[in-house]
Amino acid sequence: YELAKKGKPIKYLDVWLGSKPTVAAILAQDVSLNVSKNDIHDMKVEFSYKTPIAAPIFIGDYLGDLIIHANNKKMVHKVIAGENIEKLNHLDRFVSAIKFMLFGSQRTKERNKINRKRIVVE
Secondary structure: OOEEEOOOOOEEEEEEEEEOOEEEEEEOEEEEOOOOOOHHHHHHEEEEEEEEEEEOOOOEEEEEEEEEEOOOEEEEEEEEEOOOOOOOOOOHHHHHHHHHHOOOOOOHHHOOOOOOEEEEEE
């Protein structure tokens, strides 16, 4: 069972005060498993990360962990940044902060600014 390809984004994560709103989260290697058809239903995959990620971000920066529970084993794979994201300049940060104070953020209304996320795929 091929779970993820090296270099292919598994998720786009929110970036705080960056030149882009999201960063591609990728794996450094291919992830595949030998799982029987009966056991595939018991397999669980979690992606654990902190959000938002503060800019600047560089290719290869650690973002979180992909945790796979299969065959009564727990496997952890490091998730890294797949692209560089520059920090906003002073003027853009000021404008962004004002917009945030005046209008808020759709994403912030749904969750706290800094928290631990776990995504479980069954």
